[in-house]
Amino acid sequence: MVCLPEPPTTVGSAIPAHTPHAVSVMFPTWQDNVYYEQGDPRVTSKMECGYPRFFIHPFIQKLCTRLVQKFGKPTEAGMLFPSRKVAERCRNFMKRTYLPAQQTSGLIRIAEFEIASVDETSELQRVPMYIVLFPKDAFPVAKQFWQHAGDNVSSRMAEYCLRILDANDSIASSQNSSAMYEPKRGNRRYVRASHPHNIEAQLKKETKEETCEAEHSAYVEERYGRNLPVIYADRAKRALRRRIAGVLTEAESGEMMEQFSQTTAEDLQHQRQLKGARGIRGVSEEDVYLFPCGMSAIFHAHRLALAVGDQSLKSVCFGFPYTDTLKILQKFGAGCYFYGIGEDHNIDELEERLKGGERILSLFCELPSNPLLKSPNLKRLRQLADAYNFFIVVDETIGNFCNVGVLEWADMAVSSLTKVFSGDSNVMGGSMILNPNRQFYDKLKKELANDYEDIVWAEDAVFLERNSRTFKERAKSINIDAETLCDFLIKHPKVVSIFYPKYTCRENYDAVKTPDGGYGGLFSIILKSEKHAAQFYDNLGCAKGPSLGTNFTLASPYTILAHFTELDWAEKFGVPKHLVRVSVGLEGKERLLAMFKKALDAVDDL
CATH class of the missing domain: 3.90.1150.10 (Aspartate Aminotransferase, domain 1)
Known part of the structure; x- marks a missing residue:
């Protein structure tokens, strides 16, 4: 207890x-x-x-309101995203599903800029931001993308940006300056190494009046070892990937700051030789990909299958799933077949469909499912996948890899790290792990090398690492x-x-x-x-x-x-x-x- x-x-x-x-x-x-x-x-x-995919956090709402006032029109609303790619996917989705945008060009646009401190001595880092602007009546359509795709600005990222803007406002009021934003110029792109997602640069201690509460919280967490300082965000992500791959030892977990400054070729070779918590050999931290939430991991697993496989083929949703999984398969790509009961007679039906000559792109399932806690016959589904060359993606969130070993039978296993992996209900996260022993592995790795981007906010990674130590x-x-x-x-x-x-x-x-x-x-x-x-x-x-x-x-x-x-x-x-x-x-x-x-x-x- x-x-x-x-x-x-x-x-x-x-x-x-x-x-x-x-x-x-x-x-x-x-x-x-x-x-x-x-x-x-x-x-x-x-x-x-x-819940952050359904209810936009007040910090994000506040930040978005300020940015729409700066870059939008009175008739427009906006939606914030952490990368250009995500913003473009949102715009493309809205062009397909918002009828006026199909009839009039230019209704949906993207503003790209950086939120940066006007204080040249500040250690607060520049944050690239992308806002999709659209007519106010199109907000429900944009919200669908926010909910389904999950590639969203986190509340901690928004809080960080608000700190910068509030500090700029304070300077502006004292120096009669209005410089708060720095638009991107020409083709210059944000230099990834200078972003808080990836750099090892400590957050600046601001004035006691503005940040005493935040500093006290950070002090308590770091002083008593419950949290890593933000300068170790990259190391926290490395530890997360090892933990999810099942190759992180307890000794390594206890020596985080010393152990994870880098990963060598020898480290990876050792990881691949371990059977680990996943129960199969060959898995390493390089097979694990982090996402802002579990639904983002599912969304990108589907995108990955579409990129590597035949985009004209439908997918299969096997068993009654969490609602957005089905929506993703229906709204992105060629559509899907839904076997909502998820029992053996549905496998019989699927097998007859395949024997009749029809082909499918992928099969998504949960083990067990939410909320009926059903488990599909994963071994039999694997036999069909091998015989008819389709991907199997298993959502292991409910079971979690402490209880079930699904990766052996899947091409990709996805999970919401927000849930029992974290436990503290104070941070979002998701993961996707590839099975290195499956036939599509090399193609999947190649596609991810070209397309994957790490948009997990640094502080979120720190909290996930800390919370999951007792997973x-x-x-x-x-x-x-x-x-x-x-x-x-x-x-x-x-x-x-x-x-x-x-x-x-x-x-x-x-x-x-x-x-x-x-x-x-x-x-x-x-x-x-x-x-x-x-x-x-x-x-x-x-x-x-x-x-x-x-x-x-x-x-x-x-x-x-x-x-x-x-x-x-x-x-x-x-x-x-x-x-x-x-x-x-x-x-x-x-x-x-x-x-x-x-x-x-x-x-x-x-």
Whole structure:
């Protein structure tokens, strides 16, 4: 059991409370979730934050407003992105999906510039910024790209830029200067080595009045070893890649600043000889790619398959997935076939399709799936992929590589590092790892050498590295307590069913479970009706909001939040409106059992 703070109780509060970069938000009652989906100000006006791909962080909103005022027209809105490539992809998406842009050229444009300090002695680094400008009524279209692609400006990046602009404003007010922005000139491009993503340059200590709180936080984290200073961001990313590849030893993890100044050819050769946590040889940190969030990793896995394979072929979404995975496959490329049940009879159908002469580009699946916790027959899917030459991409977020070894059967494994890998619910991140033993590996590596760009913000990498040091220990503890809780719930008379890998498609899950692995910390619970589900949810004494894999138990009425406009469609695939998804934390089994017993006691008798 870990001593965790009590969750907030008021609607719209950040989860965790008082956390500027929190990635979840409190919806205490069932009706709060409905109000949120309806855009009701009873909830939306009180939100301190939200899940970052769905709710644009206040820091980002503030920065974007200032930049639109500088570069846009009164009739325009804008969307910020961290690279030119991402901004161009957004513009191209909007040209395809925003009807007026198909009829009138120039409606969607990109402003490119640097945010830089006017103080020549400042050590605050220049930040390249790209804003896509468009008519205000096109904002929902731009938001779709933001949500689906995930290649977004992070809240910490926006906060850093605001620090620069606020400092410039202070100088301007005292020196009557208006220089705040430095537009790019001619064909000059930002010099990558001078950007905080990659350089080893310490953030400047500003005046005590402006930054005392930030400096105190940084001092505490660095003084007591919980965090790396920002000058070690590159080393933090190297440690992350090794940890995700499964080749980072505990000794290396404890000597971060000394161990990761560089990677030598001998280091890589040694990594490739290890079997490591992934259970296969040949994997090294060079096979791991970092992204701003998990959905970005999925988006780029799909882009990668399109670039290397035949773009005219459709993909397959196998099993009921997290909502944006399906949207990506449908909206980018030739489309997809959706096998929403994700069981063996769907493999039979797919095999018949392939035997009939049809070809597919790739197959995306989750192991286990969200929110039904189903596991596909990955070994059988691998046999089809080898026979008919398509990619397999497995989202291992829910299982995580402590519990399941999916990379052996995949061409690419993707994951949201925001979840249990981080646990602290205060930073976003994603990863993609290639299987070096698959036939497409060399082509994938070549394409990534030309196209991949590291847009993970330095401070985000630092927080991810720090948070993930205890990943394996936390995952093991969560496994044990979640299994105990589910064993109690499945026998409870008021519970209709529990979706959990121990009970759901267990044979397929066990086939790839690691020797020391468990069944993870996520499950979904079904009660008799929406009324009963609401009573249970409203009386559950844990944090309640979007996301999962947090160090604290987190519940949500998943179908309401993810499929509010398509509830009947979701139910066709076994995902009812009154499903409650629960992500188990580190409170300890006694506290968890008491918490859930109390919530069920509040449910009307059947």
